Amino acid sequence: MTTTxxxxxxxxxxxxxxxxxxxxxxxxxxxxxxxxxxxxFVLFGAVPLIGTLVLSFTQWDGIGAIQWLxxxxxxxxxxxxxxxxxxxxxxxxMIFSWLVQTPISLLLGVFTAGTQKYRAFxxxxxxxxxxxxxxxxxxxxxxxxxPNFGLAASLGIxxxxxxxxxxxxxxxxxxxxxxxxxxxxxxSLLYQGGVQQIPRxxxxxxxIDGAGTVRQxxxxxxxxxxxxxxxxxxxxxVGSMTAFDLIFVLTGGGPGNSTRVLxxxxxxxxxxxxxxxxASAIAVLIVLIGLGLALFLRRLGGKDANSxxxxxx
Amino acid sequence: xxxxxxSAQGTSRRGFLTMLAMAPLAGAALSACGTSGPSxxxxxxxxDGAASMWYLSGQPNEKIKTDNLKAWGDANPDxxxxxxxxxxxxxxxKIKTAIGAGQAPTFIYSWGGGTLASYAxxxxxxxxxxxxxxxxLKGSVLESTYKAGTVDGKIYAYPNENAALILFYYNKKLFxxxxxxxxxxxxxxxxLVDTFKGAGIAPIALAGQSRWTSMMWLEYFFDRVGxxxxxxxxxxxxxxAWSNPDALKALQMVQDLVKAGGFxxxxxxxxxxxxxxxxxxxxxxxxxxxxxxxVYSGIKNxxxxxxxxxxxxxxxxxxxxxxxxxxxxxxGNPAQYMSVSSKATQAQQDIAKAYFTDTTxxxxxxxxxxxxxxxxxxxxxxxxxxxxxxxxxxDFLQFAYSAVQDAPSFVQSWDQALSPSTAxxxxxxxxxxxxxxxxxxxxxxxxxxxxGQ
Numbered sequence: 001m002t003t004t005x006x007x008x009x010x011x012x013x014x015x016x017x018x019x020x021x022x023x024x025x026x027x028x029x030x031x032x033x034x035x036x037x038x039x040x041f042v043l044f045g046a047v048p049l050i051g052t053l054v055l056s057f058t059q060w061d062g063i064g065a066i067q068w069l070x071x072x073x074x075x076x077x078x079x080x081x082x083x084x085x086x087x088x089x090x091x092x093x094m095i096f097s098w099l100v101q102t103p104i105s106l107l108l109g110v111f112t113a114g115t116q117k118y119r120a121f122x123x124x125x126x127x128x129x130x131x132x133x134x135x136x137x138x139x140x141x142x143x144x145x146x147p148n149f150g151l152a153a154s155l156g157i158x159x160x161x162x163x164x165x166x167x168x169x170x171x172x173x174x175x176x177x178x179x180x181x182x183x184x185x186x187x188s189l190l191y192q193g194g195v196q197q198i199p200r201x202x203x204x205x206x207x208i209d210g211a212g213t214v215r216q217x218x219x220x221x222x223x224x225x226x227x228x229x230x231x232x233x234x235x236x237x238v239g240s241m242t243a244f245d246l247i248f249v250l251t252g253g254g255p256g257n258s259t260r261v262l263x264x265x266x267x268x269x270x271x272x273x274x275x276x277x278x279a280s281a282i283a284v285l286i287v288l289i290g291l292g293l294a295l296f297l298r299r300l301g302g303k304d305a306n307s308x309x310x311x312x313x
Numbered sequence: 314x315x316x317x318x319x320s321a322q323g324t325s326r327r328g329f330l331t332m333l334a335m336a337p338l339a340g341a342a343l344s345a346c347g348t349s350g351p352s353x354x355x356x357x358x359x360x361d362g363a364a365s366m367w368y369l370s371g372q373p374n375e376k377i378k379t380d381n382l383k384a385w386g387d388a389n390p391d392x393x394x395x396x397x398x399x400x401x402x403x404x405x406x407k408i409k410t411a412i413g414a415g416q417a418p419t420f421i422y423s424w425g426g427g428t429l430a431s432y433a434x435x436x437x438x439x440x441x442x443x444x445x446x447x448x449x450l451k452g453s454v455l456e457s458t459y460k461a462g463t464v465d466g467k468i469y470a471y472p473n474e475n476a477a478l479i480l481f482y483y484n485k486k487l488f489x490x491x492x493x494x495x496x497x498x499x500x501x502x503x504x505l506v507d508t509f510k511g512a513g514i515a516p517i518a519l520a521g522q523s524r525w526t527s528m529m530w531l532e533y534f535f536d537r538v539g540x541x542x543x544x545x546x547x548x549x550x551x552x553x554a555w556s557n558p559d560a561l562k563a564l565q566m567v568q569d570l571v572k573a574g575g576f577x578x579x580x581x582x583x584x585x586x587x588x589x590x591x592x593x594x595x596x597x598x599x600x601x602x603x604x605x606x607x608v609y610s611g612i613k614n615x616x617x618x619x620x621x622x623x624x625x626x627x628x629x630x631x632x633x634x635x636x637x638x639x640x641x642x643x644x645g646n647p648a649q650y651m652s653v654s655s656k657a658t659q660a661q662q663d664i665a666k667a668y669f670t671d672t673t674x675x676x677x678x679x680x681x682x683x684x685x686x687x688x689x690x691x692x693x694x695x696x697x698x699x700x701x702x703x704x705x706x707x708d709f710l711q712f713a714y715s716a717v718q719d720a721p722s723f724v725q726s727w728d729q730a731l732s733p734s735t736a737x738x739x740x741x742x743x744x745x746x747x748x749x750x751x752x753x754x755x756x757x758x759x760x761x762x763x764x765g766q
Contacts, residue, residue: 061734062413064435147579148515148598149589165582166521168748252522255581255748257741271406273737274431 049287055280062274073277083282085257086265089172093261094240096176097183101236102229105184109191110221123192127185134182138249141178165251168258175247175259182246183239187232194228195221227301234297241290262286362386362395364661364668365418367408370398372614373688374474381681385674392664394420400586402523409733412437417654419661424729425461425470425650431733433464438652439662442468450670453677454693458648461725470650471669473677475690476717477605478645479529482612483626487514487600495628499537502601502631506575509600515577518599520585524740525728527747529603530570532644532724533630534563540637541722547764548730555760559637564746564753566633571747581748588615595619603630605645606713609706610688627709629716643716644724648693651676686710691717735763 059069077083112123129137144151145164152160164174198221206216244263247253253260253268260268262282270279368378375398386393397418399407404422411417412432421438423429432438445451445468454472462470483495491512496502509516520526535543539559546554554560570576577599583589591608593599595616602608609627613620632640653665668675675681677694685692689706691713701710717723728736742759745751751759 061431061435062409063431063437142582142584146582146589148577148593163579163582166579166748167581168750171582251582252584254522254524254744256745256750258748258750268737268741271410272740273734274409275734 052280052283052287055276056284058277058280060276062270062276069277073281077278077281077285082257082260083262083265086260086262089258089260090241090243090262092172093176093179093243094237096173097179097240098233098236100176100180101184101187102233104180105187105232106191106225106229108184108188110195110217112188113192113195126188129182130185130189132182134245135249137178137182138246141174142250145174166255168255171251171255171259175250178250179240179243179246183236187236190228190232191225194225198224230297230301234294237293237297238290241286241293362393363391364394364420364657364664366394366396366420366422367404367411367418368396368398368422369401369404371401371611373610373684374690377681377684377688380684381674381676381678384678384680385668385671388674389664389667392667394664394668402586412654415656417656419654419657419665421652421654423470423650423652424646424726425472425648426725426729427732427736428729429462429469429650429652430464432652433467433469437655438469439655439657440467440469441471441653444468444471444666444669447670452695453672454648455695457723458693461647461729462650462652470652471676472648472693473651474649474693475607475685476645476647476693476713477607478643478691478713478717478720478723479533479603479605479630480643480713480716481601481603481628481630482594482608483601483628484594484597484599485624485626487597488626490514493600495626496631498631499633503570503573503575505600506570506573510574515593515599516601517575517577518583518590518593518602519576519580520583520590521576521580521744521747522582523585524744525726526585526590526604527743528727528740529605529644530567531563531743532727533603534566534633535560536638536642536644536722536724537630537633537636537640538563538566538638540639541642541724544724544727547760550764552764553761554764556754556757561753561757564756567746568749568753571749576747591615595625606691609709609713610690613689613706627712639721641716641720642722642724643720644726646726646729647723738763 055066056073057068057070058066059072060066108126112119112126132140142165143149147153147161147163147166152158152162162170165171202220202224203216206220211219242263243261244267247259247261247264248267251259253264263286266279266282266286269275269282366382368375378396382394382396408417408421408423409428412421412435417437421432423432429438433440450471455476458472458476459468462468462472481495487509488494491508491514493505493508496505506516519530532544539557539562543554543557543559543563546557577583577593583593588611590602590604591612592615594602595612609620609625612625619625629640629643632638651669653662657665672678682692682694682697683700686697686700686704686706689704689709691710692700698714701707701714704710728740731739739760742751742756746753746756
């Protein structure tokens with residue numbers, strides 16, 4: 001909707017020459033409605049971002065005076081193996097989270113979009129994790145996975161008694177699992193909405209032509225969900241760049257540096273080590289990478305992203 | 314659609330996308346600048362009292378402080394002090410952020426050392442030297458505790474509460490079960506590791522995720538192997554002080570202990586804030602634990618029967634064969650330190666001074682000292698030998714009090730003694746050292762790089 005409104009505004013300003021007086025007046029009133037959103041964005045988005053950019057060129061311990069440093073922070077960040085490890089981990093979590101979350105969310109979304117009563121009931125259960133904060137989920141999983149007082153030790157299930165959060169390799173997969181557990185419901189909700197938007201008539205036509213459920217899924221549901229998939233993937237990818245709260249509470253970046261993702265690296269440098277300069281440089285890096293990835297995913301949607309998928313209906 | 318519309322559409326799409334993508338990122342950056350840790354009413358220098366204080370949550374000291382401030386408020390209704398409680402790790406971050414933002418409470422609670430020095434360097438805490446011209450106030454606590462509250466010869470904090478030395482606790486029940494005695498040398502301790510493993514008992518509890526818990530081990534290994542000179546050189550900023558052969562030997566011994574299975578499985582993910590490490594000891598899951606003397610009162614609080622039945626034992630960190638350190642040396646925090654914010658108004662400063670000097674309802678009143686002693690903590694008030702001798706915890710307190718008094722060297726906790734940025738690098742490297750992801754040499758190289766920064 002916002003895109004459409006913005007498009008119209010832009011179109012009316014373009015030197016097309018044919019835009020009527022009446023149309024300009026109408027679009028003007030629509031642009032006015034964006035002011036609150038823009039004001040919030042400038043205040044809470046753009047201003048802190050510019051502040052962070054400025055800080056990345058300074059030396060500041062968070063307590064004393066801010067001193068201009070120039071590019072020193074950027075040099076130190078770009079030559080720091082800890083940063084590259086964090087970057088690698090962030091991409092690892094991003095890719096694995098996407099690979100795990102997308103199929104599960106898609107199938108759950110399609111399943112819960114059905115009209116049967118039991119599906120609606122199950123949907124409520126699936127969406128329960130949405131009600132919990134990341135910190136609460138982390139604390140709960142931390143207690144469950146504790147090798148000495150956790151679920152496995154209490155019930156005496158030997159297979160589950162693993163050093164889940166203490167093994168440098170295993171811990172990464174635990175983090176991806178918990179992240180998925182937390183975010184799959186949200187993405188399922190997106191897909192559920194997407195599936196419900198697909199006209200029934202398409203499925204009716206397909207079944208008349210003899211297409212089975214599986215064929216319908218791949219030939220109708222999946223193509224029709226193209227933009228939902230892109231939206232969901234964008235949120236997952238950008239979300240992985242900024243994943244912080246859950247990992248901070250669950251592992252604190254440990255053991256060693258094995259879950260020290262980029263956002264956590266930024267926090268630890270800034271607020272634990274009192275080095276706001278390098279921390280700000282990492283923050284800017286996160287913004288740039290996130291923006292690049294989001295633009296890339298948007299490009300996957302094709303040049304004519306706003307064209308109709310329902311021609312002929 | 315004509316060509317111009319299409320291109321305009323492309324621009325606007327990007328504009329929209331920029332907003333979409335940047336909003337959560339900037340939001341994250343913003344939220345990182347705001348509060349971290351549990352926020353509570355009253356934040357900043359305000360609160361509903363005439364002066365404000367932030368303090369650590371956790372019993373028994375949370376209750377002692379609450380009662381003390383209530384008594385103070387009742388006696389001085391115009392000079393009340395409001396208090397907010399925070400978890401240890403969250404507090405350390407929050408107080409720094411608040412001070413940087415000019416929103417600090419009147420009273421700034423710290424562990425002295427490098428962190429206090431950074432506050433003093435930034436002019437955020439008051440120079441209290443003139444307050445201690447008052448001999449009664451100066452002499453109210455043990456003289457040796459002033460060192461970590463003094464920066465460049467000026468006193469910036471009043472040492473109060475309790476000393477926290479680090480010592481071994483052990484589970485007497487489990488020691489009896491395998492027929493073991495407390496170790497008198499480090500070699501005996503290593504032998505005990507095998508004994509307990511053989512009996513299916515985890516030898517040592519450690520809350521590795523908190524990192525400063527692992528650091529306590531290094532403090533003693535460095536001291537017992539090379540004496541206090543090794544860390545003194547690091548503290549003084551001597552080049553390459555971390556690659557001293559004694560330091561490398563101590564680092565290697567830590568990794569050997571990890572490889573020998575000395576620490577309980579999963580220690581890397583245990584946090585001290587949840588007291589899970591203490592629980593391992595009193596639920597008979599582990600035999601030993603190296604921890605601060607404050608833990609005694611914590612265990613007494615959480616597992617009263619365990620202490621009452623005489624199952625909790627303690628011993629000093631044993632000497633290491635061939636080591637240069639005096640086995641009487643101890644590590645820990647000499648006291649807690651209370652500073653006054655330089656942003657405090659004159660009225661708030663007067664309240665602070667009165668709160669420090671009042672012996673009836675003040676910070677180190679008779680009631681408070683009695684409460685610390687009764688809870689089994691090593692109070693640093695002078696002349697309290699009689700109180701300790703009369704305490705039901707006199708065995709532990711006399712052991713700890715005399716250990717503090719007789720120690721030729723008291724090593725202040727490294728993460729408190731060093732500057733915050735060095736301390737964070739240290740803790741991060743300790744975490745990697747204990748998870749065996751770096752070698753002792755890499756540890757020394759990484760830490761040498763922080764010297765002189």
